[in-house]
Amino acid sequence: MSPAPRADSPGFRRRCRSAAVRALALATTATAALLFAQPGQTPYPATPLDARPVAVTDRQMAVPAAPMGWASWNAFAAKVDYDVIKKQVDAFVAAGLPEAGYEYINIDEGWWQGTRDSAGNITVDEAEWPGGMKAIADYIHSKGLKAGLYTDAGKDGCGYYFPTGRPAAPGSGSEGHYVQDMTQFSRWGFDFVKVDWCGGDAEGLDPKTTYQAISDAVTQATATTGRPLALSLCNWGYSNPWNWAPGMGPMWRTNTDIFFHGGTPSYGNVLTAFDRNVHPTAQHTGFYNDADMMVTGMNGLTAAQNRSHMNLWAISGAPLLTGLDLTTMSADTRSVLTNPEVIAVDQDPRGLQGVKVAEDTSGLQVYGKVLSGTGNRAVVLLNRTSTTQNMTVRWSDLGLTNAAATVRDLWARQNVGTPGTGYTTGVPAGGSVMLTVTGGTEQPAATYNGTASFSGVGAAGTGLKTVDVSYTNTSSTARVGILTVNGQTPTKVSFPPTGSTPGSVSVQVGLTKGAANTIAFSGVPTLEGIVVRPLPGTDAALVTGTQSGRCADINDNTITNGTDAQLWTCNGGLNQQWSYHSARKELVVYGNKCLDAYNRGTTNGTRVVIWDCTGGSNQKWNVNADGTITNVNAGLCLDAYQAATTNGTKLVLWSCNGQNNQKWSLT
Template identity: 85%
Template sequence: MSSPSLRRRCRTAAVRALALATGVTAALLFAQPSQAPAPATTELNASPVAVTDRQIAVPEAPMGWASWNAFAAKVDYNVIKQQVDAFVAAGLREAGYEYINIDEGWWQGTRDSAGNITVDEAEWPGGMKAIADYIHSKGLKAGIYTDAGKDGCGYYFPTGRPAAPGSGSEGHYEQDMTQFSRWGFDFVKVDWCGGDAERLDSKTTYQAISDAVAAATATTGRPLTLSLCNWGRSNPWNWAPGMGAMWRTNSDIFFHGGTPSYGNVLTAFDRNIHPTAQHTGYYNDPDMMVVGMNGLSAAQNRSHMNLWAISGAPLLAGLDLTTLTTETRNILTNPEVIAVDQDPRGLQGVKVAEDTRNLQVYGKVLSGNGNRAVVLLNRTSTTQNMTVRWSDLGLTNATATVRDLWTRTNVATTGTSYTASVPAGTSVMLTIKGGTEQSASTYNGTAGFSGVAAGSAGLKTVDVSYTNNTSAPVKATLTVNGSQTPTKVSFPPTGSSPGNISVAVSLKQGSANTISFSGAPTLEGIVVRALPGRNGTLVTGAQSGRCLDIDNNTINNGTDAQLWDCNGGQNQVWQYNSTRKELVVYGNKCLDAHGAGTTNGTRVVIWDCTGATNQKWNVNSDGTITNVNAGLCLDAYGAATTNRTKLVLWGCNGQNNQKWSLT
């Protein structure tokens, strides 16, 4: 396995955990009589059977510092040594940060006759082993950088140094990973400039790199944490889990030579939410942080930390640490915010409510019974009162303790909900602890589970009880409903008694769901709990019986809507807001009439939600869905019924290819 267990010296070990709960509310907007939803009684009232509640801590998201944001390619031994010394002096090590990652610029593409990397020892006295040794001498871990292609980013985008041909690892994957490991490096980031220019296939290329990392670890005995950095190209959340500890989900948070902005932060955060991919030590990566850099206020820096923490992102500071102020240090080292990011359950927070546009509530399921983290994100230009409801988080309306993580005080002991004043353009971060979980369903089984019930389509938390009485994690494949994109799941050692890991899955409404594991250790059972704030609906064509779908979990603006077999994946679960008349997928993308078109054949796509009338839809009692701007019907083009049939706008004609049910 490419990503080692990242235990922190200051962290607690495995937490006894919860059986996380969810209440279920049906999200039926309208349905044809023949498509009425199955009763939700199984999910709500299932009798529990014996499964363990012992949560097994998974490897946390990496924390540390990386050189690129502050120094670009202008790095050498002295620059890194100064940053290490400042890192230690600031107390970042004690706060849980542990990596010093040397990004692009350390190597200019030179190799010896045997193909081994060589460096300029005037810049790196003693070679790269010497700087790795210095980092280790401070009780820290060392990271290094390369590219998947033959020529790396320093060739295609020289920044601070001349173009450097040959500065990638293509053709030398195992040789380079072994050399990095022998030098003493613990982490390697593999960029994609050469891979992109050469049109390499992302999935197969990074699989080869992951295999090379595993081979290097077997050779040297030193694990390397692999960071995949192809900027979200080819939807890595579909295939990167199991290849490395983290994968980039978007382009750089800012381009060197520019100034970071809070808008950059929000964009990176929005593109990073892929909850079914993040689990068991595998993390979506929105990029290095810009906390403390020019361009953000103190309040925006705190909000930046909130967003990375609620999404469980890697925390890699990027500022020049020799300029670290007390204010920035206190932001980076807030122990309660870090604890949310590093929660041993390893899940990602998601948007659970947006009653008013741009007033967004995010919730994260934490270890321990009845515990949640919450971010109230105010994207408007005025201070707003914002409310989090227990019911959206999967808690009952019972008393829980609310804590503000920046004032570090308990602010309420209450049930039902909590309201806070949130300044314009920033956020408030809370924990809600000691709540009562809503009901759950428990299923016994050793590998596969059928008849799994859901009261509504949408995201669920699944605790998986298993025994792994070995010294190493076991990697398995999780498949939901047969045709959703599978994901790799890691089962850490449990000792001789069972333990739990948690994953997020997306289910259809009813009791026809299946959850299966291939290659897993012996399973005891699963506990399935809904997250009501993510309840939604499938939009099913009356003629085709297939669902409104976004191909391959793609999030890019302008991606066409299509028909596909209904499987309940996140790319098929839509939330319809009857007030705003929006159909929203992934929590932040709206169904959109492309270019505000009003003619037959106008493409129907997804786009960032803007509130424009071309993103407003009337769901009608006759089964049609009409675009408010165009007055035309949502139509399966050409009355086709096959997978990949594109959806368009067309004049309403009463045919079945224009009729839909939402269940």
């Protein structure tokens, strides 16, 4: 099922199919159940996993982890009723998924055919849903599970525009009834609502303001009923929700659908969804990038691909929402979905996202995730090539010193060595290996004292850094504040209760090389200070224009292929962090997008854009000693158009002329 074609997703605009859930936080060393609700609605735990007296910044507070559960769409599309869901609930329990940490049963599209009574309340066919929707929510709850439901942000839902299984009648969206519908869902007993975007897209609604109104309605519904209702924002990554969705709800979709009902899941689509989901500065303190519902165990993926699928979602801390028919799930699929060590990485209570830390050879990618505790990391070695390759993770790329650490293979479920500088292993073609590195020694960190704004923050290199924020929150609920770094797009940060003893939460931020960085908070509880920890594997460079003093930038953190590169005030954000791979001559941003001469152009004025890295000569650049950067295919220079120096000036190719608008420094 698909809306109209879109340039960045040839042939299809896929609608959101992951279901919504509340979260369960699993510690890497202990299991801790946490309520996953809108910040400020439900108390977070007031004690950390380890309550021994420690230094302020060592007392890490567990944050709500990414949701885990099952959703109906992949297996059943719009053909759902009480009996279908009941059978899945029973199979879910029989398979032992609750014991592994999965707890949500989510009813996707098809439950509601768009009718309302004279008061505007949703009505359902009680021949399909005996006892109404409250009855199925009650059955889900009777098994110790949580229940999720589905609607659309527009007047008409996806089933009206793109019927799959059966069409929906007009009016199957919640526009004009946000407070009424959210309150009704809560009164029925649902714990989570996923709000899709087919109607919103068709009507041209603004995603940010629309989802803010829905988030406000969820807050009001919770205040009315006393039942927390967690919100999943599902607008397919349009309008860059990683910029504004944190704090509106616990999760937001970052990309189009992996899978079309009636088709066959593709491992290529799994990789694409993973690539589009990496927005590490947005994911923290209980707010998560959602890469879409998993297709693990469905026809089309091999056993090795199923494991890689799980590895990639876990290293990125994505929601683990499976969508297969549980009544026919194989023992092998069950073993993949319930691997406790992989799940523990996904559910790590520090709540950070893993990022690419090395790609020495094209297609041999190393991802690292900072885990709770000190000196602990998760690693995925991903081989995207067509042959088996030896791959190495270096401790230095993980922000660890060359000290002994314990390496564990999470699928072999055994330790595989305690080397001093790194670990090397063979990785099959198209496959992956998942490891934990524990007991390592953190590279030296810098501590800054203060209460709200920290200036003069230093970084050895431009790139992503981990920041531990020490604070005291003596209230019974989380407090949400605003974090701004170097004038970058602000993000909301949640501070769980600490009791009277300070604790810390972690975020990842983009800093520039040197000591001119500023990390500022507003609307937060009492702060004690921050600790900035390096992640050298993510070091990059600012590409700074000699004439303008401004940096090569991708507007608004956009990841869409064909987005123009431009000049903007240097701030060290992810959209300004460029890695130059001298052997491949690629300038890479976001870890997977290459600076590209559009359509292989070779004439003056050719647009310079970002595109998925292909290895083409139009994505190869020579960084020259005279400060120029020349495109290998065109032989032309990277140029600030018309020698302009203002924010938003487009970058183009132009005949090399030695002028300062064609000279750049990489710092």
